[in-house]
Amino acid sequence: MLTRNMIRAVAGATLLVLALSGCSTMKGWFRGKDAEAKKAAEPAELVDFQATIKPRKIWSANLGDGEQRIGARQTPALADGRVYAAAAEGTVTALDLHTGKEAWRFKADKKEGLRLAGGPGVGEGLVVVGGLGGEVIALDAANGSERWRAKVTSEVIVAPLVVQGLVIVRSNDGRISTFDASSGERRWFSEHELPPLTVRGNAPLAYGPGVLFSGNDDGTLTAIALQDGRVLWEQMVGTGEGRTELERMSDVDSAPLIDGTQLFASSFKNRTIAIDGPSGRPMWQSEHGGIGGMAAAPSGLLLSSPAGTVYMLDKYSGAALWSQPALARRSLTGPVVHGDYAVVADYDGYVHWLSLADGQFVARERVGGKAVKGQPQVADGILVVQNVEGGLTAFRLD
Template sequence: MTPSRTVVRATTKHATAVLLCAFALAGCSTVKGWFGGGKKDDGKPNEPVELTDITPTANVAKLWSAQAGKGEDRMGVRQGPVIADGRVYAAAIEGGVHAYDLQTGKTVWDYQPMRQQGEDSGKKDKDIRLSGGPGVGEGLVVIGSLEGEVIALDAASGAEKWRAKVGNEVIAAPAIGMGMVFVRSNDGRLSAFDAASGERRWFWTRDVPMLSVRGNDSPVLGPGFVFVGNDDGSVVALSATDGRPMWEQAVAQAEGRTELDRMADIDGTPVLEGSTLYASSFKKQTLAIDGPSGRPMWSSEHGGAGRIGVSADRLVVTDPTGTVFGLDKAGGSAMWQQAGLARRNVTGAAVQGDYAVVGDFDGYVHWLKLDNGEFAARQRVGGKALRAAPVVSDGVLVVQNVEGELTAFKLQ
């Protein structure tokens, strides 16, 4: 099987540039390989590395699996679940929103979007393709769509509370806090809605580069702040009250001779721990930032567009080539690297116990030892690509593949 390649997006007038440059992305060297007809060969440097047998040192048990609906397939939205208050909330492009018990996988509630106007008001709205999220907080579950709808549900029951609209597709999970819902749309706009009524309070816009990695992740909230990772490689801190920019810091410079060279997206949700904000860029840069002031604390030459895994003393990042790095949280130096997943379109990382966890294009979930990066366990889920980073809560890890299948694992 050939991996789904890094997906790029561009304005309409630059669509040709997307086609021309797509073959230059990681793991893509031929038309045959792009369309899935290529054959894996360890002697070919542009093919995904073959997995080698490992002797498991971690005992991983599958707890349950569930089907959220028709998944994203090759759309590149990296749709994944979220865990809160003992529940897993998940959505699919077609299939609605679902709440599951974290430990058992039992369905708590389902929500199917319905038409609100016209003679078909009692039928499922097949035009609403749920893509952004869900996001959870303050008693709400909020989902966005490829058509720009924003739908807020009651987290306890799944009942619809309100709807709003933004001007572009939503493929990032909304963030909820401080009495507001923050929605990032794919045109570079962040919109803030009143959590109780859905009324828009303010918006902030950042220009999107002509060429960027397809994908966004959530803004992250801090006391009085909304932190946003941008497609130009910068992080901006906004006032949660009115959207005023408080500071801006470059994680990576969008430099290079071509638009492809200049891609510097921060597509993984920055991580706020205490007052320190960690952000990572597609240009293989990771930066630790003092959250209140925006002052850089340290920089590392390892990183990627996916989410950062965080442990007590490590950050785990995956770069565009598929190499996984364990970074010293205090200074950013590389403590180890694992190149055994090269060109396998590795997801962002999560931390489960003493292990870093990532998924790949072929449906494999990999557990790596946090202290040295060695492979500790491997499981396959459904044989379809994993694009969203795993999520972990209460010792349970959940992944969602591009067909909308969820699988939960626990360390024994």
């Protein structure tokens, strides 16, 4: 016969077994949820498709040490039949666009410790680059000789703008500094207050007749008089909402795009607006936002969302004409138009061609195993891609 104490002991043991079993089951639940969350955060696997075009690689070049984790989205500049590109180790190289043959190379003295971040700006016979120490260096576009140097108040991680006899530099502290293109003499500066937390990167400046357009880290777009730096108007693009600074990040981290008299700006906060350039009057807004640059196609506006979806928006309404979500979480570059196709590159060195008509994949190539962060560039039918290791690759469509 079981005594009362024996019954209590058996019951206690049973409960202990059940509790331990429950703990094991609960741990299994959490492990399952952790695995699901991890899988959901991973870059999308590339889908197979039947390629309908074959981009031809016509040349490649190694610039030297690339930007790696700087986060500056180094991008080449294409002008006058040449490719101008910077490497983080303090070199700037000019190559023939069609052959990749090197025309000249500028290399800073190693003792300087110069680290170049943003890509070069080209114009007025100059190639101008900025550094992580606030350096601004103007080179002769013909032969790469140094013309002048200047200094700004913070690191420069976006290409300077060279226009109308001026070199205009945006530094990472929200300041815009302007220099005389021929002498390097400082002209004027403009400041914009930064929010406590911002996305790593800046939007390159855009230029319209007599006006600079600056996308700002607080989600605004500002029109600035080129002559003296006066603010002409300011428009909100992305509104910072949420309880934390992280949730409230709304940087306009894509260069404003001018298409005729229409101006487009896009925010990290998943919002794009169209503005009448002369007046600053909003025309439409879309709840699809982009990073890393936009592109104007004959039929619409192309952008890559922070989540990795490529969109084509109607220029006149902002409605999505198509979307391609198969590159989710692959850290896409901004898109560019190459013939009848949209092109983006990703974190793993893949370059993707999509049909402008419907967003379907038509080709894919790889430019090494390193990430491409800067928006690809196109001139004379040639697409040029720069990866974070300092590699340049050029493609042509046959």
